[in-house]
Amino acid sequence: MASSGDTPRGPALPDPGTTQLSRRTVLKGVAGVAGLAGVSAFLAACGAGATTAPTKAPAASAAPGGGAASAPPPAASATGQVTVGSNNSDPAPKKGMQLINAAFTQATGVAVQMNTVDHNTYQDQITSYLQGTPQDDFLWFSGHRMRFFADQGLVTPIDDVWSSVKSNFTSAFATAVTGNDGKVYGIPIDYYPWAVFYRKSVFQQHNYQIPTTWDQLITLSQTMQKDGLIPFAFGDKDGWPAMGTFDILDLRLNGYDFHIGLLTGKQKWTDPKVTAVFQQWAKLLPYCDSQFAGLTWQQSADKLIQKKAGMYLLGLFVSQEFTAAGSPADLADLDFFAFPYLGTQYDAEKALDAPIDVIMMSAKSRSLQEDMANAKAYLDFWSKGSTQLIMFKQGTGLIPTANDTDTSGYSALDKKAVQIVSEAQKITQFLDRDSRPDFAGANGMQSFLAKFLANPNQNLMALQTTIQNFWDSLPPET
Amino acid sequence: MSAAVRHRYSLLTRRDKIVLALMVGIPTILDLVFIWAPTIASIGLSFTNWRGIGAITAQNWVGLRNYTFLFTQYLFFWPAVEHNLVWLIFFVCIATPFGMFLAVLLDRDIRGSAIYQNAFFLPVVLSLAVVGFIWELLYAPGSSGLIDGALGLTSQTNAIDWLGTPGLNLWAVLVAASWRQVGYIMILYLAGLKSVDPTLREAAAIDGANEWQTFFRVVFPVMAPINTVILVVTVIESLRAFDIAYIINHGKNGLELLSTLITNNSISEANLIGFGSAIAVVLLVISLGPIILYLNRVFREES
Numbered sequence: 001m002a003s004s005g006d007t008p009r010g011p012a013l014p015d016p017g018t019t020q021l022s023r024r025t026v027l028k029g030v031a032g033v034a035g036l037a038g039v040s041a042f043l044a045a046c047g048a049g050a051t052t053a054p055t056k057a058p059a060a061s062a063a064p065g066g067g068a069a070s071a072p073p074p075a076a077s078a079t080g081q082v083t084v085g086s087n088n089s090d091p092a093p094k095k096g097m098q099l100i101n102a103a104f105t106q107a108t109g110v111a112v113q114m115n116t117v118d119h120n121t122y123q124d125q126i127t128s129y130l131q132g133t134p135q136d137d138f139l140w141f142s143g144h145r146m147r148f149f150a151d152q153g154l155v156t157p158i159d160d161v162w163s164s165v166k167s168n169f170t171s172a173f174a175t176a177v178t179g180n181d182g183k184v185y186g187i188p189i190d191y192y193p194w195a196v197f198y199r200k201s202v203f204q205q206h207n208y209q210i211p212t213t214w215d216q217l218i219t220l221s222q223t224m225q226k227d228g229l230i231p232f233a234f235g236d237k238d239g240w241p242a243m244g245t246f247d248i249l250d251l252r253l254n255g256y257d258f259h260i261g262l263l264t265g266k267q268k269w270t271d272p273k274v275t276a277v278f279q280q281w282a283k284l285l286p287y288c289d290s291q292f293a294g295l296t297w298q299q300s301a302d303k304l305i306q307k308k309a310g311m312y313l314l315g316l317f318v319s320q321e322f323t324a325a326g327s328p329a330d331l332a333d334l335d336f337f338a339f340p341y342l343g344t345q346y347d348a349e350k351a352l353d354a355p356i357d358v359i360m361m362s363a364k365s366r367s368l369q370e371d372m373a374n375a376k377a378y379l380d381f382w383s384k385g386s387t388q389l390i391m392f393k394q395g396t397g398l399i400p401t402a403n404d405t406d407t408s409g410y411s412a413l414d415k416k417a418v419q420i421v422s423e424a425q426k427i428t429q430f431l432d433r434d435s436r437p438d439f440a441g442a443n444g445m446q447s448f449l450a451k452f453l454a455n456p457n458q459n460l461m462a463l464q465t466t467i468q469n470f471w472d473s474l475p476p477e478t
Numbered sequence: 479m480s481a482a483v484r485h486r487y488s489l490l491t492r493r494d495k496i497v498l499a500l501m502v503g504i505p506t507i508l509d510l511v512f513i514w515a516p517t518i519a520s521i522g523l524s525f526t527n528w529r530g531i532g533a534i535t536a537q538n539w540v541g542l543r544n545y546t547f548l549f550t551q552y553l554f555f556w557p558a559v560e561h562n563l564v565w566l567i568f569f570v571c572i573a574t575p576f577g578m579f580l581a582v583l584l585d586r587d588i589r590g591s592a593i594y595q596n597a598f599f600l601p602v603v604l605s606l607a608v609v610g611f612i613w614e615l616l617y618a619p620g621s622s623g624l625i626d627g628a629l630g631l632t633s634q635t636n637a638i639d640w641l642g643t644p645g646l647n648l649w650a651v652l653v654a655a656s657w658r659q660v661g662y663i664m665i666l667y668l669a670g671l672k673s674v675d676p677t678l679r680e681a682a683a684i685d686g687a688n689e690w691q692t693f694f695r696v697v698f699p700v701m702a703p704i705n706t707v708i709l710v711v712t713v714i715e716s717l718r719a720f721d722i723a724y725i726i727n728h729g730k731n732g733l734e735l736l737s738t739l740i741t742n743n744s745i746s747e748a749n750l751i752g753f754g755s756a757i758a759v760v761l762l763v764i765s766l767g768p769i770i771l772y773l774n775r776v777f778r779e780e781s
Contacts, residue, residue: 127530127749152531237642237727291619293642293731299622438529438748442728443554443739450731451553454644466553473547475527475538475752 081111082374083367085129085138087122092320093398096391103390104381110374120238130154134362136375139189142176142356143429144264145437146186148477150179156361156368157183161376165383168402176356176429186358187379189388190398192316193421194244194353194430195336202229202307210337217340221287224310231287233309235300239446242292242453243431245284245313247353248339249277255346256426263435269468275460280342282456292453298325305330313339315355316417319397334413338420351426355433357398438474517762524755531749544756555757558734561648562764565655565735566716573656574712577663582693584664585671599665601658610725613654617641644732651722651733659715663708670704671697706772713768717761736761 088097094116101112115135122129126140130149140146149155162184166174169188177186202208206227211217221231236242250259254273261267262274289300289309301321303309312318322331341347359382361375362368368375381387385405392400393409399417410418421427432440439445448467452458490498524545526538548555580598584591601609616624617640621632631637640650674697682692698705720737723729729738736757744754 124746126747131531154531239728239730291637291639291642293644294617294619294639295642299618438743438750441742441746441748442730443734443742444748446728447554447730447734450644454731466551469547469551470553473543473551473753475529475540475750 079109080371080374081113081367082137082371082378083113083115083135083365084378085122085135085362086114086116087119087139089116089118089122090320092323092394093391093396096394096396099390099394100381100387103387104378107381108374108377110377112378130362131364134365136365136368136371137359137361137378140186140358140360141429141433142186142188142358143433144435145429145433146177146358146360147179148437150181150183150185151477154363155179155185156363157181157185158187158361158376158379159184161187161379161383165380168383168385168404170403172427173356173401177358186360187383188356188358188401189382190391190396190400191354191356191421192398193417194248194313194315195417195420196339197304197312197314197318197334197336198310199304199307199330199333200335201333202310208310211340213340214342218283218287220310221284225287229307230289230303230309231311232284232289233300233303233312234288234292235295235297236292236450236453237294237296239442239450240430240432241297241300241314242449243440243445244315244353245281246277246449247428247431248313248351249280250274251349251351251426251428252339252342252346253277253280253344255344256349256351256428259351259428260434263431265471269471270461270464274464278452278456278460278463281452285453285456293450297321301325315353315397316399316413317397319413320395323395331413332411336413336416336420349426350424351428352420352424353430354421354424354427355430356401436474436477439471444470520755520758520762523752524759526752527750528752529749530744530751538752540752544753548753548756548760554734554739557732558736558739561733561735562717562719564648565652565719566713568652568656569659569712569716570709573652573659574663574708576656577660578667578708580660580664581667581671584668595665595668598661600661602661602665604658606655606658606721607725609654609658610722613650613657613722614641614726617650617654641726642731647726647732651726655719655722659712662715663712666708666711667701667704670701674700706775710768710772714765717765717768736764 084097084101086094086097088094097114097116101114104110104112113135117125126149130138131154140149146155150157157179162174162177165187166184173188174184177184177188179185203210206223208220208223209216211220224231234241247259250262253276254262258267258273262269262271267273289295289303292300297314297318298321300309300312301314301318302325304312304318305322305326316336319331319334322334338350338352359379361379365371365375383402385400385402388400388402389405389409392398392405399414399421407415407418428434431445435445445467448463448470452460452463523534525541526534527540527544528534528538580594584594584598588594604612618624618626619639619642620626620637623640625640626632626637629638638646641647678696678700679692682696687695718737719735720729720741723733723735724738724741727733728742729735740754740757740761742748742754743750743757
């Protein structure tokens with residue numbers, strides 16, 4: 001991994017003086033776009049209807065640190081420790097965590113005890129983890145999945161930390177980390193858009209055009225099949241990747257409000273609008289990799305790397321596999337486009353999934369009272385662009401959220417990812433982050449979608465009734 | 479009990495009584511705490527919609543709703559029961575007899591018997607998680623999988639997705655599970671065969687019985703206790719089948735089993751402990767069947 005070699009040994013602390021000015025100028029350019037346009041998008045996404053004015057990026061970055069290289073937040077003690085629960089178990093993000101912890105220790109003198117758990121296991125055990133003996137701070141997801149645990153009182157609100165760092169985030173991110181009670185429960189640390197990924201060289205070689213309508217997409221798929229390519233790489237062995245396709249089709253056909261209503265129980269799964277989504281999906285399936293049920297997303301990404309497949313609807317993290325299994329040239333060849341528009345009134349929403357990851361403070365940690373200042377300092381540290389950039393440099397395909405992030409190292413792909421999210425009028429988090437965990441799980445929605453994919457021409461209303469019955473059987477959420 | 483018997487017991491010293499009380503009491507307490515208490519708790523929880531957070535209140539009580547939903551509407555319940563039954567039938571009819579067959583062969587002191595024994599027993603030493611992983615590599619679709627690769631099924635159109643195709647994946651998994659089960663049964667049975675009195679075989683040979691008759695008329699009936707153990711082991715292994723299906727895809731898409739449904743619903747992020755407990759109770763009731771039959775038989779033989 002080349003990027004890890006490039007990472008400076010010490011923390012990427014803010015440089016004093018002129019370099020910082022020049023960096024800010026760059027920032028104004030890129031983050032300004034994200035800031036202004038993105039705010040409306042993120043705001044709309046979270047559906048709170050808040051009218052906070054956009055917080056400009058440059059003003060923000062003055063607050064943390066400035067020239068003082070290792071200025072710890074006021075509350076932080078210079079000794080002691082903080083414990084951190086991490087689901088970053090893959091090699092690249094794990095390395096990123098270690099570098100960030102080292103940087104934190106160097107900056108504050110506080111030792112970091114990190115507990116890394118395989119990310120699937122982490123998700124499976126999150127409820128018992130948070131009720132048992134969690135670490136002080138822990139990584140998690142924003143959206144419904146964050147609010148759920150906040151409602152249960154398993155997370156400590158961090159409004160005091162947030163008030164000192166919030167100027168470093170667009171207010172859209174602020175909405176994403178605010179619980180149902182109006183308190184803030186997390187620091188957003190990264191996000192990534194879902195889009196249709198492809199290799200520029202493949203499109204050039206065959207003279208393919210980027211499809212912007214459904215018909216163009218189908219025509220392109222047919223051409224790819226004739227050229228011996230699998231039009232859409234697709235791997236659903238883990239159950240969740242198929243949700244991305246459902247999301248985008250529902251957003252395109254029925255709009256953001258219906259989609260979110262559906263995932264929160266305000267709309268019914270037996271609605272004919274849902275039938276329409278499945279029917280549309282059925283039209284796309286002949287062009288998707290028929291081996292999807294046995295493939296992980298990494299194996300499917302390999303088909304894109306090996307030029308066996310033409311397109312792949314996935315999150316930006318697909319670049320991780322390009323970094324791991326491909327060459328730097330492969331990574332430079334990777335590009336994406338927004339899922340084509342279907343000619344409905346919702347096209348203007350330009351909606352997409354762009355999940356945000358967060359770091360939160362647990363409520364039941366045994367050491368929390370003792371470590372409180374350090375735990376807050378650690379959250380504060382994560383709110384800095386320089387911290388988030390350490391992770392970004394590991395090639396995780398996750399875009400930093402902080403306004404003061406040095407974007408000069410962004411690739412064209414990263415910049416495009418920032419742009420597509422900022423242009424979107426509506427942003428969703430992903431089916432399993434926007435809905436209840438007990439609904440979206442392995443023997444819930446994952447299996448229902450697998451049921452559909454196994455036979456797309458089945459009696460759809462029967463399947464939809466089953467889904468709705470399952471929803472109705474779930475216990476009240478609070 | 480006659481007075482004489484009671485009298486004899488009363489001759490026990492105080493020390494004897496204490497030892498007896500401890501020897502009976504400790505296992506009883508352990509049994510109550512670790513087996514009966516969780517079982518009864520599960521049964522109780524199965525009538526609630528508790529999600530594992532906070533205390534259980536009267537509002538959590540839902541009566542039989544978990545069960546009615548499970549039996550009438552839950553899409554994955556009956557398939558899971560069916561898959562468990564298929565698993566049981568496959569083990570009873572194919573895997574276990576094959577393991578016994580291997581044991582009989584290896585009992586004949588063929589050359590290299592120890593090597594064969596080790597080879598067949600090796601999968602038993604591996605955890606089922608490792609077995610699942612090994613077979614995942616074998617079954618991977620297209621050129622990445624050993625089986626498809628060896629068969630030349632590597633193109634997009636003819637590759638067989640062994641673990642991803644509902645209807646096929648259960649059988650693929652059964653082959654993988656049997657790979658392990660066969661070795662397990664073989665070792666159990668081989669141990670039994672070794673303990674059969676050789677004079678029985680000699681007598682049978684003198685009486686003019688052929689190999690077939692010797693085994694089915696003499697050896698097999700003598701092995702009745704081992705046969706019962708093997709049957710029970712097979713039934714239990716089938717009902718608690720879990721690891722391989724869970725490793726492969728968390729028990730979805732044609733690999734639903736009662737055990738994976740329980741895990742996915744009650745231990746996962748979903749944390750539907752009440753609903754998961756209801757499925758667990760169903761599995762408990764099913765498991766009680768063979769256990770009661772077995773115990774019945776054992777007690778009848780003793781009396």
